[in-house]
Amino acid sequence: MARWLFKSEPDAWSWDKQKAKGKAGQEWDGVRNYQARNNMREMKVGDLGFFYHSNEGKAVVGIVEVAAPAHRDSTTDDERWECVDIRAVQDMPTPVSLDDIKANPKLADMVLVKNSRLSVQPVTDAEWKEVCRMGGLDPAP
DNA sequence: GCCAACGTTGGC
DNA sequence: GCCAACGTTGGC
Numbered sequence: 664m665a666r667w668l669f670k671s672e673p674d675a676w677s678w679d680k681q682k683a684k685g686k687a688g689q690e691w692d693g694v695r696n697y698q699a700r701n702n703m704r705e706m707k708v709g710d711l712g713f714f715y716h717s718n719e720g721k722a723v724v725g726i727v728e729v730a731a732p733a734h735r736d737s738t739t740d741d742e743r744w745e746c747v748d749i750r751a752v753q754d755m756p757t758p759v760s761l762d763d764i765k766a767n768p769k770l771a772d773m774v775l776v777k778n779s780r781l782s783v784q785p786v787t788d789a790e791w792k793e794v795c796r797m798g799g800l801d802p803a804p
Numbered sequence: 805g806c807c808a809a810c811g812t813t814g815g816c
Numbered sequence: 817g818c819c820a821a822c823g824t825t826g827g828c
Contacts, residue, residue, distance in 0.1 A: 781810095782825085
């Protein structure tokens with residue numbers, strides 16, 4: 664199963680808001696970047712991802728699950744843009760900050776480090792396990 | 805608030 | 817199809 668990372672500014676859409684949506688989940692709309700869209704097209708229901716707070720907090724704060732495959736983004740009429748639905752699964756027992764990630768040599772190749780501007784990113788199995796371990800989730804979900 | 809990095813746009 | 821100009825993102 665593939666692993667992902669979803670980035671959001673807490674001012675725009677926070678982890679608390681995501682959790683408040685519960686099992687129904689929430690459309691991950693507003694993405695206007697082809698790479699990010701293509702990543703979402705690759706997702707399958709049940710894939711897991713990190714929920715990352717950018718700007719404020721700058722940390723992985725939770726785990727989400729893909730609840731619906733890619734579909735038209737309801738916030739635009741432009742049919743180029745698609746998005747998946749995601750739902751909150753659990754909190755990171757300890758948020759894993761960007762500083763922590765950068766300080767870990769095992770995570771030097773993470774897209775979050777290499778291309779911080781991409782808002783929906785793939786995460787490798789090794790990176791997934793390592794970030795989960797750092798966040799207090801061992802074994803990784 | 806600044807600015808570097810990146811993606812997108814549009815003129816040629 | 818190239819590339820300069822522009823807008824946006826996100827770390828600092």
